[in-house]
Amino acid sequence: METVLAAHADLAWMLAAFVFVLLMFPGLALYYGGMLGARNVLNMMTMVMVTLGITSVLYVLFGYGLVSGPSVNDWGLIGNPLDYIGLGNHLTDDESGGIQVLYIAAWFILFAAITVAIVASGAAGRMKFSAWLVFAPIWLTLVYFPVAHWVFAADGEGYSGGFLLNDIGIHDFAGGTAVHMNSGVAALALAMVLGARRKRMERPHNVPMALLGGGILWFGWFGFNGSCAGGANFLTQYVVLNTLLAGSAGMIGFAAIERLREGHVTSLGVITGAVAGLVGITPSANAVSPLGALGVGIIAAGVVAFALSFKSRFAVDDTLDAFAVHGLGGIVGTLCIVLFASDAAPAGIEGILFGGDIAILWRELAGIVITCTFSFVMTWLIAKALDKTIGLRVDEETEVGGLDATIHAESAYEIPAAGVGHAPGLTTTPAPRAVSVAHGHAEPVTASH
Template sequence: MHPVLAANADLAWLLAAFVFVSLMFPGLALYYGGMMGSRNVLNVMMMVMATLGITSVLYVLYGYGLVSGPSVHGWGLIGNPVHYIGLGDFQKDDGSGGPQGAFYAAWFILFAAITIAIVASGTAGRMKFTSWVIFAAIWLTLVYFPVAHWVFAADSDGHKGGFLLNDLKIHDFAGGTAVHMNSGVAALAVALVIGRRRGRAERPHNLPLVLLGGGILWFGWFGFNGSCAGGANFVAQYVILNSLLAGSAGMIGFLVVERIKTGHVTTLGLITGAVAGLVGITPSANAVSPLGALAVGVLAGGVVCAAMGLKNLLRVDDTLDAFVVHGLGGIVGTLCIVVFASSSAPAGVKGILFGGDISILWRELAGIVITCVFSFVVTWLIATALDKTIGLRVDAETERTGLDSVIHAESAYEIHAPGVGHAGPGTLHPKAASRALDAVEAHGVESVTTTS
């Protein structure tokens, strides 16, 4: 194929994949919204969607430089924030016909935004929205951008990139460290600072919404992993196949363990298992065979299900289990590279099961430990500082009434009760509506653990 036509094909696929990934935001909003009680649906959806606005602004100002710019002093710790300031270098067409800087800037914005959107689930239902916006901006700057530089910035043109990728040489195809472990551990840290919910956990109010949102996430994941192949090539085909297999096997792994634990298999468990499998395959999609992808999915789904009670043991209220699904799921997927990586896969990495060198174990473990420790410590410091200054948590009355009506003056669902309340004919006053929803949600329902 002519080089220009090949470049055009690469760009066409990457633009399509970009659209797939952009749909992950409403998908995640629906997924998390359905798992919340009906009084906080819109709040968690707004937290998810607002990340696009926050991240886009920061990336244009300095974020792209921090992630992709040449490493300051060549240390491999952070990129030069002024190297791509304003994205001015990306306003001219180089004539190649393929993906250029403008595309990669947009692509990195989506990856960063989906990472902080996952963190939102850890404090859903009890965090001030303005505090969330401030926290998200600081967290992206001090946590996500450095970790993304470590993992995604390759050495090039005499410029030094991130140390995890170039010096430690960890294998992370599409963000098991920078996206999933990072967000899962951060959600745990901020949930620890903000404290447990008042009263008992709410039951997911709309499981069909969860299933729909999870399905959209899966659709977007094909673009998420597939775009990391860099173009319309064999690697894109390969990782899309493995993403399908791991997500499917994740459902099986979760449901088997769930059946053993509870005697039931659930819709929530099915879609949570699929997400866990997709999380697991993210770092390993180009390194394992199709059989390996099935193993990754089964293990990720099974481990996530088995660990669902972990937050109760730790007494940390990670509302929608981001740490278990994304943190542990990402760790499982990364460790599966150590065991199942096959030299016949595009990455050419050889795991221990296939005679690989033992050094792969300590390198991947080091990547896991460095990412998780850094993310937890810095996130805890950020959240603690904000909690002691502007305050992170809503007051008890707002939490009981629901953040949708108090903070946003909206309701996801209109409750008709003619002649009751003062908010207009046929509409319950927010406090009366809250009491009605309390009665509906609590009727015959014991405290449950929701999943992310």
């Protein structure tokens, strides 16, 4: 009886965590939408939300097998989807009351979809929506599914899983490699192929929206990390606490840097620091102590703040800083495992600063280099191929007029005179000037909207 109750408790927590993670999609849409100009907010939000639909369909058709299926030829490179097409052999209830494959598949769908949604940020304000609908499923199939197999698929009885997890032995609790490094580097590659926006100096049109979206992301992160503990247990409590601490430390750390460097603290800086800390703790949540989680948050926020200070010097228009926040944040979180993981934490890993084996450094570095290199090269090739065939970028008139009106026939803040509905040719009132913004650091310029 006790076992059955425990199984039900585990399932109840995991279903609640699933809802937390699901809320990350509108949260990310608000976060990214608020940081863009008013003419492109709906386009960005739609790109984020539509990835959930695309990913859900692909995952049921063949994605689950590619990620979680037995590795083809035991090479550790990609799973075999044949036994999992449509999840047909997992549609029966074993009556245990516990977590079954159907839930695991749904859980993996959300992890995959949020990764692609982050990649969309690198294309904000200049990519054809139709091209995104082609790019997203291709990227999922050729980039995310293989990397997720490398990191998440454990060896089982009579079959092999992914090589990064089982052969090299990297530690990645909740997706520092497959989710954050992968998406950050991919967003950078996509931005490089697309080129800079014609109105790169556009300022965030709705900072409160971005702040609200970031707060919803933080809420969802408790489900994101907490669900990786597999149930209602001590590990869940541990990683939820560390998630809170790292986000808080990142927020305070970024604010302190802004105050020292700029003389003021911005709301975008505060929420960016929190997200940086949350990204950093994702791979290390079960490996560091609570004091270590504070260190992860501060270090991740510091690295992200430093990277953002150089943003204006580079020609690459990584519009919403996915590479700095997610790519570098994921790398920092992984390296923090190497430095000060505590053997008293649930993972039982000892960092080299506490006398751990130096081999942990080479394992984690291998995971970083392999993931980032594969993601960048494959994303660049996919984007280049699509750009040469269907074309990725909208024309100048569409881009200058804004993608909301020209592509979606909608406006975020205007109701057509004829009433509510879709009205072609909507325009928004131009702002008097533009400013250069890197997550809250604004600098007046002479260009107009």
